Amino acid sequence: GNTPLIRINRIAEQEGLKCELLVKCEFFNAGGSVKDRIARRMIEEAERSGRLKPGDIIIEPTSGNTGIGLALACAIKGYRCIIVMPEKMSQEKVDVLRALGAEIIRTPNEAAFDSTESHIGVANRLNRELPNSHILDQYSNPNNPLAHYDGTAEEILEQCDGKIDMLVAGAGTGGTITGIARKLKEKVPGITIVGADPEGSILAQPEQLNETSVTGYQVEGIGYDFIPRVLDRSVIDKWVKTNDRDSFTYSRRMIRDEGLLCGGSSGSAMSAAIEAARDLKEGQRCVVILPDSIRNYMTKFLNDDWMFDRGEWTSLPVTSMPQKFPMTLDPDVTCHHATEILKREGFDQMPVVGPKGGVLGMVTEGNLMSSLLKRRVKQTDPVAKVLYKSFKQVPTTATLGQISRLLDREPYVLVVSEQRCFVNSNEATMRQTIFSIVTRIDLLNYIMTHAPSDRASDADAAATSGSNKIAV
Structure with missing residues (x-):
């Protein structure tokens, strides 16, 4: 408990949100997740009642x-x-x-909830076979939502004044969103509760x-093929369906841009929040629950x-990336001038092209400076003397998957296209042009930040069919 509430800055700005965006970092609990709260509550109540x-x-x-x-706690x-847990859950948890x-x-992941082979079915069988065993059952135990009604929600109210x-919040057993929503709706009339549910x-x-x-789906900890007893859907005003791509993208963005070491379902919640919070105005506040780390x-x-x-992005063509046509150097530019150009333009490397546009090689700031300091070249020598002539280049039809594999071994990849260049009224030659x-x-x-998501496709389909991915 008493986990921090942190303001999201960069992502909110990047997404054009007008409201204040805050996250409740439940991964600061001792066991690393929001579930510590219910584990303690369920055990203590079972002890208090004499059951355990x-x-x-x-x-x-x-x-x-x-x-x-x-x-x-045990x-x-x-x-x-x-x-008892499904196979898809991470090795780290194990x-x-x-x-x-x-x-x-x-x-098995594919076992239905009511199958004897599911994690619920196997747990029930063990409970019947082992004397003095108990299933505290987060799916139906009222202490699941009560832990959040009495704890998490009160903390949020205090932290937000x-x-x-x-x-x-994401919905798995539903205890987190149910408990928090019940308390907030009592204390804050007019609040909107949004549930994130994976496709x-x-x-x-x-x-x-x-x-x-x-x-x-690969996201862990949220979503089910049955309705848990502790989930009260009547307290949820809107639902947003999320997908793996958006979930993992937002998790990695929060790690990179906000310094929050959160898990995949946190990305699901943030994905839903970005979608839903666009309705909020300046001066309003949205709180997102980040369940684990x-x-x-x-x-x-x-x-x-x-x-x-x-396969989330491997099939996308390299041309789907923003086009940044690179600056190039003439092979006769001196090493001194090349150093100045790289420093002034803020580049670590630059292609050197010949008179007909072909790529002769790459000059890098590190190799250039090393060659000058070791006196392998003079400042007045042409940059052609310090070229890296071994580099990888791909056509504009290359996919991001192909690019990524090359970048496992190479610091950069040149993307080139071929153009027909007429030398007279009848003859044309193919010339190489650097794309990026x-x-x-x-x-x-x-x-x-830029890969198209499944939600965008779904939104287009929904617009055509008259449905919407967010429901009130």
Whole structure:
């Protein structure tokens, strides 16, 4: 509890929001997520009622974070802890659970919630077989939303001095958004509660929002194929359907631009918030719940190869990136002048082109300075003497996936196009023209901020069919 409320600056400005955008950083809890709150509350209430006794076993079906919170409490209190979780949940969660002494059972991702093979079904079977075992059951336990009604919501009200116009949170079990929403609606008349639900889940309302060809998603901790008992959808005013691409993009943007080491479902919530908060005006305030940290996803969306392997942007052509036609150098420019030009223009490297436009090589600031300092060339020598002639170039038809693989080994890639140049009324030759230079930073910046999202396509489709991706 008592997690910080932090203002989002860069992303809010980049997205053109007029309102104040704040995030509640639940990953500052001891176990690294918002689920610490319910784990403590459920265990303490079970102890208080006499249901839970020393030496008992706690079993919980979970996507991981509730399990970590429970395992943390069990490690302190001495209970045996068994966690049942789907295969798609990250290895990092498994490692943390094992370190805390929990026993882990994995279940198939595709198993329906009411299947005996699902994480819920397996947990129920273990509960029947093991004496003195208990499923505290975050999906139906009233202490799940009460932990947020009594705790998280009160903290938000205090931190905002009671001034809040919109609250955005992802929905998994629904306890977080339900508990917070109930308290805020009591204390702040007119507040708007927005729920984020991934495509492939069925929690959103109206039901047509859930119509999709998507059958699965990589974001962890939110969305379900059933309606949990603790989720009170009547307190949610709007739903925004999110997708993996936007979720992971916004998570990485928050890490890079705001310094917030948050997880994938935090990106889902921020994606929904950016969409919904466009309705807010200057002077209004939107609070977004960030459920967990990057700790659980170091080998997932934080990893470039993992992202590219899922095909999120690999098929996009390099021409989809903003066109930045590079400056070039003539091969006869002196090393002294080349140094001045690079410094003045703020470039680390520049192509050197011949009289007919062909790329002769690349000159880099580092190689140029090294050659001058070691007296391999004089300042009056032409820059052609210090060229890197080994460099990678691709046509404008190359994809971002191809570019990314080259950038694993190269500091930059030259994108070139061919043009017909007539030398007389009948004859034409092909001449090379530099389209752009792409560095790894350029590619990552584009992926984070400019890659078209599934939501844009869905919005276009919705506009055609008369439906909308945000529902009141």
